[in-house]
Amino acid sequence: MxxxxxxxxxxxxxxxxxxxxxxxxxxxxxxxxxxxxxxxxxxxxxxxxxxxxxxxxxxxAPIARPGVVLCVGQNYAAHAAESGAAPPEEPIVFYKAPNTVVGPDDDIVIPPGAVRTDWEVELGVVIGRTARYLHNPEEALACVAGYVVSNDVSERDYQLVRSGGQWSKGKSCETFNPLGPWLVTPDEVSFPLRLRSWVNGAPRQDSSTADMIFDVAYLIWHLSQFTVLEPGDLINTGTPEGVALSGRFPYLGAGDVVELEIDGLGRQRSVVKA
Structure with missing residues (x-):
């Protein structure tokens, strides 16, 4: 469904x-x-x-404004490597403002003075049942309402240079989370999933959830040990290699077109605006 x-x-x-x-x-x-x-x-x-x-x-966006957007950093082995970091021993977690969530074809607006705006195709997980201190990862998948294509847009200068020690400044700008088009229920989703992104029609990311360091069940279980996940909450589960932060591609500028796709979950297209 x-x-x-x-x-x-x-x-x-x-x-x-x-x-x-x-x-x-x-x-x-x-x-x-x-x-x-x-x-x-x-x-x-x-x-x-x-x-x-x-x-x-x-x-x-296929869900109303979520209560919280929780994000996982460096959760794909190849992306951690291109970021110059060792694979994390446990999930890196940060928050993104819920008002960043927009439709899958809405514009991405670069904040004033930003110079390193980046794309990140991610598997989004929407919670359908309260998850509180789950006993093990096996309990976690029963808490999933569905899966969605998510773009964890990032301003790297805010995230890494002006961070003050955390990442949320570079993640929470207006329009920084195009979501959708579909929320697909778990019975229609078969893992592993292929994730891809393009900028102006040129391929950028092409990977699989098989490269995730921590899978969906583990992430939900882990997060439930530190916070209560509630219905409608969104978890962005990390991005694979192929972002501008790698140094292989230019950052986004006004007029660029960003497209994302995940097997079975649909495709989104956003135009970048100043």
């Missing part, structure tokens, strides 16, 4: 894609939000829902 939200910012309508048809979820929920996900999502017969179509409307 796949969820989608369509419409102008702040007024998106929830939709469901099942059986090859798009359906309007408005009769059963106001949004793809914490309450909807905590209840297990849509459990009825999709045929009872009215048919829907995109009609050229904007596609929003």
């Amino acid at each position: 796949r969820y989608l939200r369509v419409g102008p910012p702040g007024a998106e309508r929830p939709m469901l894609y099942a059986g090859g048809l798009l359906r309007d979820l408005s009769p059963v929920t106001r949004d793809i939000d914490a309450a909807f996900l905590a209840a297990g999502g849509f459990r009825g017969d999709p045929a009872v829902l009215p048919a829907a179509d995109l009609d050229g409307h904007r596609i929003g």
Whole structure:
């Protein structure tokens, strides 16, 4: 099952894609939000829902504004190497402001004075059940509502030079988390997943979740030891090699087009604006 939200910012309508048809979820929920996900999502017969179509409307992020966005750094072995770091012994965790989340085709806006804005294709995990002090990673996957394409846009100067010792300054600028298009339920997702990114049509990242140092189940279990994960929360699970930070590619500038894709989760396209 796949969820989608369509419409102008702040007024998106929830939709469901099942059986090859798009359906309007408005009769059963106001949004793809914490309450909807905590209840297990849509459990009825999709045929009872009215048919829907995109009609050229904007596609929003597939979840309403999350309570928290938790991110994992250097979680792909090859990316840790290109960053000049040894693979971490336990997950590196930082926060990203929830208001960074925008639609999959919305613009990425470079902050004033920024000079090292970078792209990061990531597998996003959306929580559907409260995770608190889980006993082991085997319990963790039951807490997943679905998976999503996430772009953890980063301003490296803010992140690494002006950080003050942490990364969130370089991660929390407005529009720095295009998300979607789909939220795909776990029953439709088969691992490993291929992740790819392009800038102006040129390939950048091409990797697999098989290169993750800590897998999804481990990350959820680990995070639950330090914080309570709640329905609607978003976890960005790390990016593979091929970002501008590697020194192999230029950073983003106004007019650039960033495209991301993950197997089975869809594709997004963002234009970079000053």
